Amino acid sequence: MNLPLSLTINGVRRDIVLDDPRVTLLDLLRERLDLTGTKKGCDRGQCGACTILVDGRRINSCLALAVSHDGAEITTIEGVGSGGELHPVQAAFIAHDGFQCGFCTPGQIMSGIGLIQEGQAGDDPERVRECMSGNLCRCGAYQGITEAVLEAQSDMTASKQRRSA
Amino acid sequence: MMNFDYVRPASVADAIAAGSEKGASYLASGTNLLDLMKGGVSRPSRLVDVTRLPGLDRIEHLADGSLRIGALVRNADLAHDAEFARNYPAVAEALLSGASAQLRNAATVGGNLMQRTRCAYFYDAGSACNRRWPGAGCDALKGENRLHAVLGWSEGCIATHPSDFCVPLVALDAIVEIEGKGGRRELPLEALHRLPGETPERETALERGDLIVALRLPSEAQGFARHARYIKVRERTSYAFAVVSAAAALRIVDGKIREARLALGGVAAKPWRAREAEQVLAGAAPDAAAYREAARAALAGAKPSGDNAFKIELAQRILVRALTLAAAGTPDRIPALPGSPFSSVAGA
Numbered sequence: 001m002n003l004p005l006s007l008t009i010n011g012v013r014r015d016i017v018l019d020d021p022r023v024t025l026l027d028l029l030r031e032r033l034d035l036t037g038t039k040k041g042c043d044r045g046q047c048g049a050c051t052i053l054v055d056g057r058r059i060n061s062c063l064a065l066a067v068s069h070d071g072a073e074i075t076t077i078e079g080v081g082s083g084g085e086l087h088p089v090q091a092a093f094i095a096h097d098g099f100q101c102g103f104c105t106p107g108q109i110m111s112g113i114g115l116i117q118e119g120q121a122g123d124d125p126e127r128v129r130e131c132m133s134g135n136l137c138r139c140g141a142y143q144g145i146t147e148a149v150l151e152a153q154s155d156m157t158a159s160k161q162r163r164s165a
Numbered sequence: 166m167m168n169f170d171y172v173r174p175a176s177v178a179d180a181i182a183a184g185s186e187k188g189a190s191y192l193a194s195g196t197n198l199l200d201l202m203k204g205g206v207s208r209p210s211r212l213v214d215v216t217r218l219p220g221l222d223r224i225e226h227l228a229d230g231s232l233r234i235g236a237l238v239r240n241a242d243l244a245h246d247a248e249f250a251r252n253y254p255a256v257a258e259a260l261l262s263g264a265s266a267q268l269r270n271a272a273t274v275g276g277n278l279m280q281r282t283r284c285a286y287f288y289d290a291g292s293a294c295n296r297r298w299p300g301a302g303c304d305a306l307k308g309e310n311r312l313h314a315v316l317g318w319s320e321g322c323i324a325t326h327p328s329d330f331c332v333p334l335v336a337l338d339a340i341v342e343i344e345g346k347g348g349r350r351e352l353p354l355e356a357l358h359r360l361p362g363e364t365p366e367r368e369t370a371l372e373r374g375d376l377i378v379a380l381r382l383p384s385e386a387q388g389f390a391r392h393a394r395y396i397k398v399r400e401r402t403s404y405a406f407a408v409v410s411a412a413a414a415l416r417i418v419d420g421k422i423r424e425a426r427l428a429l430g431g432v433a434a435k436p437w438r439a440r441e442a443e444q445v446l447a448g449a450a451p452d453a454a455a456y457r458e459a460a461r462a463a464l465a466g467a468k469p470s471g472d473n474a475f476k477i478e479l480a481q482r483i484l485v486r487a488l489t490l491a492a493a494g495t496p497d498r499i500p501a502l503p504g505s506p507f508s509s510v511a512g513a
C-alpha cells in the first residue's frame with residue numbers, strides 16, 4: 001500500500017510516500033527523514049521525549065500516525081533556532097542547567113515552547129510544573145527546567161512588548 | 166504492531182460503512198488505540214481514520230439551552246474554552262486533571278469516552294484476561310489488584326474505567342449521540358459503559374459500526390456551576406490515573422441542598438453515578454454530617470476485589486472532600502493542580 005502525504009517540517013515542504021501505514025510521526029522523523037533530535041524514550045506516550053509541535057500544538061509524536069497527519073505543519077527541535085541563534089527556551093535551559101544527560105531535553109524544550117504558546121501557566125511555578133508533567137527527566141533536573149521555562153516566557157513576553165512598543 | 170489497511174473516509178456515512186466491516190476500528194487521535202496496538206492488545210485489520218470528518222469539531226449552543234460537543238473536539242480545547250469552563254467547571258477540572266498537556270492536545274472527546282481500562286493484566290498480552298480473550302480467566306483476581314474495582318465487579322473482571330472526564334459527565338446526565346447502520350440514536354452516557362457481569366468483553370453498548378459523533382450536556386447541567394468540583398487521588402500529583410475520584414455538583418438554595426449530583430471514578434468498570442447518595446443530600450443542610458451519610462450510602466454496596474479494601478474508605482473521604490469543596494464554591498479559576506486534594510491554592 002503506497003500512502004502519499006505532504007508535510008511542512010520546520011518550514012520545508014516534504015512530499016513523502018509511505019509504504020506502511022504503521023509509521024508514527026516519530027519514526028518518520030528519525031528513521032526516514034534523518035531528524036534525530038526528536039527522541040524515542042518509551043514510545044508509548046508516557047515520557048514526553050518525542051514531543052513536537054503539530055500545527056503549533058505540542059503532542060507526543062510516538063502516538064501519532066504519520067499518514068493521519070497529511071498536510072500538517074510540524075516543528076521539531078531542529079527548527080526552533082534561527083540563523084545560529086538559539087531559541088529563548090534553549091538559551092534558558094543552558095542558563096538554568098535544565099538538563100544533565102540531555103536525552104529528554106529536546107522534548108522538554110518543545111514542550112516548554114508549546115506551553116508558552118498555550119498561555120495557561122502564567123508566572124506561577126506550580127502551574128508550569130503541572131503543565132510540564134508530561135515530560136519526565138530521569139536525571140531530575142526539574143528545578144532548572146521550571147526556572148528555564150519561566151525565564152524564557154518572561155523574556156519572550158518582554159521582547160514581544162518591546163517589538164510592539 | 167500488526168499491519169492494517171488505512172482508510173480516511175470523507176463522510177460519516179462512508180465512515181460507518183467502512184467501520185462496520187469485521188476487524189475495523191475507528192481511529193481519532195490514537196493516543197490510546199496506538200498504544201494498545203503497539204502492545205498487541207488491539208489488533209484491528211483496518212483503521213478508519215475519522216479525524217477529517219466534517220462538522221464534528223464544534224462546540225454548539227442549542228436552542229433548548231443544551232450544549233453539543235462534537236466528538237472530535239480536543240480535550241484541551243474543551244477544557245480551555247472559557248465559557249465551557251465557567252458553565253461546567255467540574256468537567257473542565259476533570260479534563261485538566263487527566264493525562265498530560267501533550268495528550269490532552271491530541272485526544273478527542275469521543276476517544277476519551279472509548280478509552281479502554283488501564284488494568285495491567287489487560288495490557289499484558291501474556292496474562293489471562295477475559296476482556297481480551299473471553300473465557301481465558303482473569304489474572305488480576307489473584308494478582309496486583311490494589312487499584313482495581315470495589316463496585317459492580319464480577320469474578321470475570323475487576324478492572325476499572327480510567328476516564329476522569331466521564332465522571333462529572335455522568336453526574337450531569339450527559340447524552341451520547343451515535344451514528345450507526347440504523348441511523349442516529351442517543352444514549353445516556355451512564356448507559357454507554359457496561360459492568361462486566363458474565364461478558365466482560367462487551368465493554369460498551371455500541372454495536373459494530375457505531376460511531377460516537379457528539380456529546381450533549383442538558384440545559385440543567387449549567388445550574389450546578391457555582392458549586393461543582395472534581396477531586397482525584399493519584400499515586401503522584403500529576404499525570405496519573407485516579408486511585409479514586411469524585412465529582413460533586415450542588416444546587417444550594419436558601420442554605421439547603423436543593424439537588425446534588427455525585428459520581429465516582431476509579432471504583433468500577435464504568436463511571437459510577439451515586440444516586441443513593443444524591444437522595445441523602447436532597448433537602449439536607451450542606452454540612453459534614455450530611456456528606457458523611459451520603460458517602461456511606463454511595464459505597465454501601467462496595468466490596469473489595471483484592472488488596473483494595475482501602476479504596477472503600479478512601480472513596481468515602483474523597484466524596485466528602487469533593488462535597489465540602491463544592492459547597493464552599495467553585496473557584497474563579499481552575500486550581501494550579503486540577504483535581505488535586507493537595508493543591509496549594511488557599512481553601513482548596
